[in-house]
Amino acid sequence: MSLYHPALLLTGVLLTALGLLGLSLQLGWRKNASRRPHHILFFAVCAGVVVCLALAFAVGQRWWALLPALALLLLMPRTRPGRAGHWRLALACAFAYGLGAWGAW
Numbered sequence: 060m061s062l063y064h065p066a067l068l069l070t071g072v073l074l075t076a077l078g079l080l081g082l083s084l085q086l087g088w089r090k091n092a093s094r095r096p097h098h099i100l101f102f103a104v105c106a107g108v109v110v111c112l113a114l115a116f117a118v119g120q121r122w123w124a125l126l127p128a129l130a131l132l133l134l135m136p137r138t139r140p141g142r143a144g145h146w147r148l149a150l151a152c153a154f155a156y157g158l159g160a161w162g163a164w
Contacts, residue, residue, distance in 0.1 A: 063114030067160045070107030074156055077104055081149055085141065105132050108156070115163045124162030128155040 077100040115122035131152040138145040
């Protein structure tokens with residue numbers, strides 16, 4: 060197991076936490092207290108995907124499999140929170156990351 064395998068797993072855990080926190084915001088639970096952690100997790104996930112890309116590139120794995128997930132994550136600020144486009148893009152990000160992590164494994 061290479062160094063980027065734990066990075067892929069950690070980023071997946073962060074993305075899952077981000078999705079669950081976003082779902083709680085969408086449903087109206089703890090709206091004011093959760094916005095800052097949601098944004099911090101978003102930046103941590105973006106950084107994690109970039110680190111996974113760099114590590115996969117360094118060991119000669121399929122780093123390009125994670126590019127769609129990174130592209131979708133970078134599109135996320137263009138959507139309005141609470142709207143259907145935001146959570147749909149979040150689901151697309153999670154799906155793209157899952158496929159990309161599987162492809163880069």
